[in-house]
Amino acid sequence: MIKVVNVVASGSLGLELDLVTIEEELSDIVDYDPEMYPGAYIHLGESYPLVTIYRTGKYIITGADSKAEADSTRDTLLNLLSDHKILPAADDDWFAIQNYVCMGDIRRELDLDALVIDLGLEISEYEPEQFPGIVYRPPNHNCVLLIFRSGKVIITGGKDIDSSKNAFSTLYEHINNLFRNDSLD
């Protein structure tokens, strides 16, 4: 099936933050350079997801490999902030998964020149001199798939794993049908 390789989530504490103070109190794990970027990066640990937190109290988590890891990263963040007397507003606090990046494998060597035409040139593009994979935007799916000659597929843009799974399954079955039909020729 497919494997989740990255999860992006966002949330809000529902209150304004003083990023300068946060950077001072947590200087060993916080990187804040407003000249470069308005968000402050919080490194909760090596190989842990990255938290980027903003003046407005909103934050994003990137680099988790499951919903569970994104959730636990949020818990760690809230605990850390509560240690510094920052508590989320009870009514304006929210958190949601925004994007799943998944990897699938068709387990076949693919002819991308032929596949891009079969998939339809209006919903897929293949410019090997620009990028080695097909960019496929299937209708009825909210995901974008990157398809490579090796058969590896990246499914990105899904807000839940099921929609990513469905998008991959549809492509997987479609390609296998192509091979089945070829064998009848």
Place this chain on the structure above:
DNA sequence: TAACTAGCTTCTTATATAACAATGCATG
């Protein structure tokens, strides 16, 4: 001229190509 909108910045992650830089090793 002010207000608005769009597009870019930062980061993460897999995938796979080319183009480049830098280094290692061998031969002249």
Place this chain on the structure above:
DNA sequence: CATGCATTGTTATATAAGAAGCTAGTTA
């Protein structure tokens, strides 16, 4: 010791999504 080739390493290309803030361009 210098030059050539090979290997390794890094960067770019493209994708999605969130966030705040900046700039550029358009419109009233």
